[in-house]
Amino acid sequence: MGRMDNKVAIITGAASGMGKEMALLFLDEGAKVVAADINQDRLDELEGEVKAKGQEVTTTIANIADKAQVETMVQKAVDTYGRLDVLVNNAGIMDQFQPIGDVEDKGWNLIMDVDLNGNFYGMRSAVQQFLKQGGGVIVNNGSIAGIRGGRAGASYTAAKHAMVGMTLNTAHMYAKDNIRCNMIAPGSTATNISETYGDLSAVSDRIKDRVFTGMAINPRQAQAIEIAQVALFLASDESSVVNGSIITADSGFSAY
Structure with missing residues (x-):
């Protein structure tokens, strides 16, 4: 018996990092997984790894910033497996730590399109399906930037704070x-999200002083599998009484 036996789960950003570890872990625990990502090559690698273990995964290309692609992603899960039990909103990108005075419109809009709007589209589509079938679970993979002000730039921090609000409102409603x-x-x-940082070789003295110096108090960097294990708990029936919670998973970084 697995902790996710026969549950149908969509995981976005599932081809690498935390999302990949979630997909592999959910499969090991008996879930039927729809792995969504924007990178076809990495999805193919995931599928090959899963098949080598004697398991099956459904993969789909989905740019979560595109509402139509998100709706298609949810419908694919329903068409393939007949229902949707879990949505894990994991996909995201990072800003370049810019304070608000340095943020350009293009960078702000990109972060909001992916890290906020993309999660909104997924949550809306999932809730509409959950209401039809009698329930379901959403796990949003946010950041301690959603509860603190000095862990990222203004754009990423704002998007993750908004995710907290969407999570709490959805849980209540x-x-x-x-x-x-x-x-x-x-x-x-430890993931490949650093690929979205851009060039940090010439960051401002303000960023070095106000953001980077604080990183020195981080007890340790987490491994992707450690975050995946938290997601598994929240997605499973073991957390049936947990609703509207923000679970910090940062080795005590934000406790300071």
């Missing part, structure tokens, strides 16, 4: 419909 919504707030985690 649909609690009587057997729909749960929680958020993980990881700290620094």
